[in-house]
Amino acid sequence: MVGADLFSPSMERLAMEMVDKCRGLPLAIVVLGGLLSYRKEVDEWQKVKTHLWQHMNNDSVEISHILSLSYNALSFELKQCFLYIGIFQEDHVIDAEKLRHLWLG
Incomplete structure (x- = not known):
């Protein structure tokens, strides 16, 4: 509560x-x-x-x-993830596995 x-x-x-x-x-x-x-x-x-x-x-x-x-x-790690999202084209589906690979290196 x-x-x-x-x-x-x-x-x-x-x-x-x-x-x-x-x-x-x-x-x-x-x-x-x-x-x-x-x-x-x-x-x-x-x-x-x-x-x-x-x-x-x-x-x-x-x-x-x-x-x-x-x-x-946001935490430092989530800021990095958020910035990687900017690589993808607007209004397109983001491949979660590709994002994870970029984010985690």
Whole structure:
């Protein structure tokens, strides 16, 4: 079971403030949700919010900044895998075995 902080009024307030800054962009909301999903304490959410507020443009968060926050939260190994995905053509099926071979060398 997750901590009681997850359902606290302050956690809900932080969530609503961050979602408002996403300006209804589904990708921004999904990525932000994924980024926050493993942070269980109010102070961790506050740090993310503070970081987002420092990188606002016209009272909204740049989607590229939310994506970079998510990327930076990955482990070194997953960052490597993610970068190898860039080798493959857009809108094509990625051969998992080929990706694994590239990634693991």
